[in-house]
Amino acid sequence: RKLCLKRKSINCCRELELTENEINNVNLLREKSAHITKAARSATVANLLAPMLCIPMFKDEVQPINLAIWLGYMLIAVFIRTWMIFQLAHEAEKIIDPQRNLKIMTYAVGIVGFGWGLGWVLMAPDLLMVNRMIYVYMTTAAMISSMFAYSVNTATFFAFTLPIMIPSLSTVLWSVHIFPWPFSVGLASLYIVVLSISKNFAKIFEDSVRLRFCNERLYQELATERDQSIAANQAKSKFIAVASHDLRQPMHAVNVYLELFNLENLPTVEKKSLSKIKGSIHALNAMFDSLLNISKLDADVTQVNHRIFHLYELASTIHDLTEAKATRKGLIFNISHPDFLVRGDKLLLQQIISNLVSNAIQYTESGQVDVCFESEQDCLVIEVSDTGCGIAESEQQHIFNQFYRVDQTRALHDGLGLGLSIVQRLCNLIGADIRVNSTQGRGAKFIVTTPFPLSKSEEGIHAIHSIPKTKDSQRSLQGKYIAVIEDNSILIEAYRQTLANKGAYVQVLSEYESELDEQLLAIDRIDCILSDYRLSQTTGDVLIQKLRDNYNKEIPAIIVTADTSPSHISLFAKLNVQVMHKPISFQDVAAAIEKIVATTDATVPP
Numbered sequence: 001r002k003l004c005l006k007r008k009s010i011n012c013c014r015e016l017e018l019t020e021n022e023i024n025n026v027n028l029l030r031e032k033s034a035h036i037t038k039a040a041r042s043a044t045v046a047n048l049l050a051p052m053l054c055i056p057m058f059k060d061e062v063q064p065i066n067l068a069i070w071l072g073y074m075l076i077a078v079f080i081r082t083w084m085i086f087q088l089a090h091e092a093e094k095i096i097d098p099q100r101n102l103k104i105m106t107y108a109v110g111i112v113g114f115g116w117g118l119g120w121v122l123m124a125p126d127l128l129m130v131n132r133m134i135y136v137y138m139t140t141a142a143m144i145s146s147m148f149a150y151s152v153n154t155a156t157f158f159a160f161t162l163p164i165m166i167p168s169l170s171t172v173l174w175s176v177h178i179f180p181w182p183f184s185v186g187l188a189s190l191y192i193v194v195l196s197i198s199k200n201f202a203k204i205f206e207d208s209v210r211l212r213f214c215n216e217r218l219y220q221e222l223a224t225e226r227d228q229s230i231a232a233n234q235a236k237s238k239f240i241a242v243a244s245h246d247l248r249q250p251m252h253a254v255n256v257y258l259e260l261f262n263l264e265n266l267p268t269v270e271k272k273s274l275s276k277i278k279g280s281i282h283a284l285n286a287m288f289d290s291l292l293n294i295s296k297l298d299a300d301v302t303q304v305n306h307r308i309f310h311l312y313e314l315a316s317t318i319h320d321l322t323e324a325k326a327t328r329k330g331l332i333f334n335i336s337h338p339d340f341l342v343r344g345d346k347l348l349l350q351q352i353i354s355n356l357v358s359n360a361i362q363y364t365e366s367g368q369v370d371v372c373f374e375s376e377q378d379c380l381v382i383e384v385s386d387t388g389c390g391i392a393e394s395e396q397q398h399i400f401n402q403f404y405r406v407d408q409t410r411a412l413h414d415g416l417g418l419g420l421s422i423v424q425r426l427c428n429l430i431g432a433d434i435r436v437n438s439t440q441g442r443g444a445k446f447i448v449t450t451p452f453p454l455s456k457s458e459e460g461i462h463a464i465h466s467i468p469k470t471k472d473s474q475r476s477l478q479g480k481y482i483a484v485i486e487d488n489s490i491l492i493e494a495y496r497q498t499l500a501n502k503g504a505y506v507q508v509l510s511e512y513e514s515e516l517d518e519q520l521l522a523i524d525r526i527d528c529i530l531s532d533y534r535l536s537q538t539t540g541d542v543l544i545q546k547l548r549d550n551y552n553k554e555i556p557a558i559i560v561t562a563d564t565s566p567s568h569i570s571l572f573a574k575l576n577v578q579v580m581h582k583p584i585s586f587q588d589v590a591a592a593i594e595k596i597v598a599t600t601d602a603t604v605p606p
Contacts (some may be wrong), residue, residue, distance in 0.1 A: 028097035031209045032152045037090040039149030044300050047078045066122040077111040084108040110159030117163035151198030152205045304345045311340045322357045332368035345454030355423045356384040364388030380452045385445040391438040400424040476594045478503030485509050486533035498586040511535045533561035556596045
C-alpha cells in the first residue's frame with residue numbers, strides 16, 4: 001500500500017511538472033509568433049519595392065510573358081502575405097493560438113519565397129551576367145534578413161529559404177550555362193553559413209526566452225515570499241498587540257490590588273509570599289514593556305531628539321535603575337564616565353544601556369557588571385561587560401533576532417528574547433553600531449558606537465540650563481485641575497487618592513455626552529486629562545478631542561490603555577496624546593502627569 005501511495009505521489013509530481021513544461025512551451029511559441037510577426041510587418045515595404053525594382057532592370061532582357069507571370073505572381077503573393085500578417089496579433093500576451101499563428105506565417109512567407117525561387121526559372125536564363133549577379137544579391141539579402149526574422153521557427157525559415165536555395169543551386173545542372181561551377185560552390189557555402197547562423201540564432205533566442213521565463217518565475221516567487229514575509233510581520237505585530245492588550249487588562253488589575261496591600265500589616269510568612277508575587281509581577285511587567293517597545297518600533301513613532309546633557313546624568317540614572325537589581329543578585333556593579341557633554345537622545349541611550357545591563361545581570365551568576373563610557377573620534381562609545389556565561393560564537397549572529405534565546409540558558413532564566421532585538425533596532429534608529437565580543441564561559445562585552453558628539457567645553461557646560469527641582473515633591477500638583485475619564489470605579493478611587501495626595505483637584509468626567517456637557521458647564525479650567533482608551537460607550541481619544549474643542553485649547557492629555565497595536569500608537573502620536581500602557585503603577589501615572597504639567601507651565605509665557 002505504501003508503495004502504491006509513493007507511486008501515485010511520483011505520478012502526480014510528474015503531471016504537475018509536465019503541465020508546467022507545457023505552459024512554458026506554449027509561452028515560447030507565443031514569443032516566437034510575436035517575433036516573426038513583428039519582423040514580417042517591418043519587411044512589408046521591402047517586399048513591395050523589390051519586385052517593382054526588377055521591372056526597369058530586367059524588362060529589356062527577359063521575355064515579356066515570363067516577366068509578366070513572375071511580377072503577377074509576386075504581387076499577388078506579397079498582397080496575400082501582407083493581408084495575412086496584419087490579421088495576426090504581434091504581441092505575445094494577445095496571441096491565443098500560437099501554433100495557428102505560426103502556420104499562417106509559414107504559408108505567408110513561403111509563397112513569397114517560392115516567388116523568388118520561381119524567378120530563377122523564369123528570368124535567370126535570359127539575364128546577362130551582371131543582372132544575374134544583381135538577382136543573386138537580392139535573393140541572398142532576402143535570405144540573410146530571414147535568418148533573424150524567421151529562423152526562430154524552423155518550418156517558417158525553411159518555407160522561405162528552401163524555394164530560393166534549391167533553384168539557385170540546381171542551375172549547375174541546367175543546359176544553359178548560368179554560373180561557372182566555382183561560383184555555385186561558393187553560393188552553396190554561403191547557404192551553409194546562413195543555415196548555421198540561423199540555427200545558432202534560433203537556439204540563442206529560445207534560451208533567452210526560457211531564461212526570461214525563469215527570471216519572471218523567480219521574481220514572482222520572491223514577490224510572493226516578500227508578501228508572505230510582510231503579512232507574517234503584520235500578523236506578528238497584530239498578535240503581539242492583541243495578546244498584549246488581552247493580558248494587560250488583568251495584569252493591570254493585579255497591580256492595582258497588590259498596591260492596596262500594606263505589607264507592614266501582614267504576618268511574616270504572608271509578607272514573604274506577597275513579596276515573591278510582586279517580584280513575579282515585576283518580571284511580567286518587564287516582558288510587557290518589551291512587547292510594547294516592539295510595537296512602538298513597528299509603528300515608527302519613536303523619534304530621535306538631540307539634546308545636550310551631562311554624561312554623568314545618564315550614568316547616574318543607569319546606576320539608580322540597575323544597582324539594586326545587581327545587588328540583589330550579589331553582583332558588583334561599576335559604572336565609569338568622563339566629565340563630558342553629549343549631544344544626542346538621552347532617553348534612547350538610557351533604554352539601550354538599561355537593556356544591555358539587564359541582559360548582563362540576568363546571565364551573570366557571580367562576579368561583576370561594568371558600564372564604561374568612552375570617547376572615540378569625538379563620539380560617545382558605550383561598553384557593557386559582564387563575567388557571565390558568555391555567548392558561543394555560533395550563537396552571536398542570532399542573539400539580536402526577535403524572540404531568540406540561547407538554548408543552554410532557556411531553562412535558567414525568564415524572558416521573551418526581545419531585549420537585544422530592541423537594542424539592535426534602537427541602535428539602527430539613532431545610527432549607532434553595536435557589536436559583541438564574547439567567549440563561552442568567560443563573559444561578554446557589548447560595544448555601542450554612537451554618532452553622538454562629545455565635548456569638554458566649559459562654555460558648553462554653562463550653556464546648559466538645569467531644571468530646578470520641585471521644593472515640595474509631595475505636593476507637586478498643587479492647585480492643578482486634573483480631569484479623569486475612567487469606567488472602572490476601583491481605578492477612579494485610586495486615581496483620585498493618588499492625585500489628591502499630590503495636591504491636585506480631581507474632576508471625574510462622564511463618558512456620556514449629555515452628562516459630560518452638564519459637567520463642563522461648571523468647570524472653568526482643566527490642566528491635564530487622564531483617560532482610559534476603551535470605555536464602555538466610546539474611546540478616550542474622542543473625549544479628549546471634545547474637551548480640547550470645548551476649551552479651544554490643546555490640553556495636555558494622557559491615555560492609559562492595554563492596547564499596543566502600532567496603528568493606535570500612531571494615532572496617539574498624531575493627536576499629541578501621551579500614552580501609558582498597562583500594567584502600570586499609579587505613582588508612574590502621577591509622575592507622568594507631573595512631568596507633562598511642568599513642561600506645559602515652562603512653555604507658557606509669564
